[in-house]
Amino acid sequence: MRHADCSGLGARVSGEEGVCGSPKRVSSMDSALVRPYRLVALDLDGTLLNDDGQISPEDAAALRRFAQSGGTVVLASGRMTENIWPFYDALGIEGPTIAYNGAMLRNPRPEGGEPILHLPLPARYADALIDYAQQEHLQLNYYLDERLYARDDPALRAYTDLYARQTGAVFHFVPDLERFRGCEPTKALIVADPPVRDALYQEWQARWGAEVTVVRTNPEYLEFLHKEAGKGLALEALARHYGIPQSLTLAFGDSFNDISMLEWAGCGVAVANAHPEVKAAADWVSPRSNNESAVGEELKRLSL
Numbered sequence: 001m002r003h004a005d006c007s008g009l010g011a012r013v014s015g016e017e018g019v020c021g022s023p024k025r026v027s028s029m030d031s032a033l034v035r036p037y038r039l040v041a042l043d044l045d046g047t048l049l050n051d052d053g054q055i056s057p058e059d060a061a062a063l064r065r066f067a068q069s070g071g072t073v074v075l076a077s078g079r080m081t082e083n084i085w086p087f088y089d090a091l092g093i094e095g096p097t098i099a100y101n102g103a104m105l106r107n108p109r110p111e112g113g114e115p116i117l118h119l120p121l122p123a124r125y126a127d128a129l130i131d132y133a134q135q136e137h138l139q140l141n142y143y144l145d146e147r148l149y150a151r152d153d154p155a156l157r158a159y160t161d162l163y164a165r166q167t168g169a170v171f172h173f174v175p176d177l178e179r180f181r182g183c184e185p186t187k188a189l190i191v192a193d194p195p196v197r198d199a200l201y202q203e204w205q206a207r208w209g210a211e212v213t214v215v216r217t218n219p220e221y222l223e224f225l226h227k228e229a230g231k232g233l234a235l236e237a238l239a240r241h242y243g244i245p246q247s248l249t250l251a252f253g254d255s256f257n258d259i260s261m262l263e264w265a266g267c268g269v270a271v272a273n274a275h276p277e278v279k280a281a282a283d284w285v286s287p288r289s290n291n292e293s294a295v296g297e298e299l300k301r302l303s304l
Contacts, residue, residue, distance in 0.1 A: 037304060038248040040066060041074040041098065041235050041261060042295060044087065045166075045218065046254040047271055048075075050291045058296035060091050066304050067093040074098060074238060076231045078217050078257055081106055081113070081146060083168045100143065100187045101215060101257045102234035103225045117237045119226035120184035125212050129188050129224060130177045139163075141189040142177055151176050159191040159220070166218060187225045194219040215257045223257070232260025250302075252295055254278060269298055 040063070042048045048055055067073050073091070075084050076098035084097050094108045096116070105117035126142070133140035134151075139159035142149045150160055152173035160171050190200060200222050205214045213225040231253075239249055251258070251265035254274040259281045262268025270282035273289040288294035 035248060035266070035302075037071065037250045037266070037302065038244045039072040039074060039239060039242070039250065040299070040304075041076050041231070041238075041249065041251040041265065043231075043253040043255070043258045043261075044075060044077040044079065044084070046273060046290050047252050047258070048087075048290070048295055055087065055090055056293040056296065058293035060296075062296035062299040062304070063091055064093055066299060067091075067095070069304075071304070072096070072242060072244070074235070076102070076234070076251075076253075076258075076261060078221070078223060079167050080143065080148060080169055085109060086168075096238055098231055098234040098238070101213075101217070101223060101225060101229065102231040102260070103186050103229040105234045105237055116241055117234060118186070119229040119233075120186050121188060121212070121224055121226055123182050123184050125208065125224065126183065126185050126188055127181050129190075130181065133190065134176070139191040140177065141191065142180060142185050143187050143189075144180060144183055144185045146186075147172055149174055149177065149180065162220060163191050187223055187229075189224070190222045191220050192222070197222050217255060217257050230260040231258060232262075232264035235261050236264055250304075252298070253282075254290065269294075271295075 048059060050056060063073050073093055073095040075087055075095065077084050078101040079099060081097055081099040081104065084099055088094055094110055096108055097106045099106065103119050104115060106113050106115055129140060139156045141163065148169050149172050152175060163169060164171060192200060197220055201214065201216050208214055212227055213229050215223045217223055235249065235251065239246060247266040249265045250267050251261045252269045252271065253262050254271050255278060256275060259278055262270065262282045267284065268282045270279045270285045271288065271290050271294040272286055279285045286294040286298050288297050
């Protein structure tokens with residue numbers, strides 16, 4: 001865990017040296033005065049959502065209090081925009097949305113939901129993935145213009161069904177993905193059995209790691225995004241858009257795709273069920289898991 005001041009002392013502001021990962025003076029959020037955080041960014045699966053895919057009443061109440069006091073709540077997920085917005089309905093609040101693991105950042109729905117940031121995957125990489133998935137008979141999800149496309153292949157239907165169950169996404173099946181050659185999708189994602197996914201990650205990280213963001217999310221998902229895309233960059237862009245200092249941003253996460261967001265935020269909190277690498281990137285590790293209302297507990301700890 002990177003030791004950082006998540007409370008009132010040693011507040012960081014955007015542009016300071018040593019913003020991410022530098023040693024701090026305290027290692028507990030109870031050991032200093034509370035910062036007046038103005039923005040809270042939250043991963044969904046494995047963080048705000050419990051294992052049943054629900055938001056606990058404690059977490060919901062804490063986030064509503066924060067929003068009603070003037071704070072900005074940001075839901076940040078690898079999901080498509082339309083699969084994130086219903087969780088604002090569940091919370092009874094509105095806020096900006098970080099979708100597609102940071103490749104898309106949108107204004108709140110009442111403000112039209114227009115994009116603030118969009119970083120699509122360049123066509124040459126998307127085209128190569130179309131070829132590779134066809135050759136290796138892998139399930140490739142192709143996200144273009146806020147629609148999810150996939151090749152209509154009954155032999156791969158178990159993977160599309162899995163993804164639909166886990167995210168609520170609606171597939172638009174096409175005979176093949178060749179029609180999209182030359183397009184720039186917001187992202188592409190391979191769905192495979194976990195051991196296959198892990199092997200594919202090693203292969204593609206070695207092949208494209210310097211040119212494309214290759215990230216593991218759910219155990220079955222391997223995602224490909226624009227090199228600069230990430231939840232951290234999207235959070236930075238949003239804070240700048242709203243005029244909120246970096247030091248007054250707070251982020252919660254559990255998985256590899258949350259690391260950049262936890263590192264950029266003024267205070268990054270990993271939930272107890274987070275991967276060890278995520279905990280190491282965080283300023284603070286909650287003693288509670290996503291099944292124990294970790295978000296509500298930590299907001300209470302910070303008097304938010």
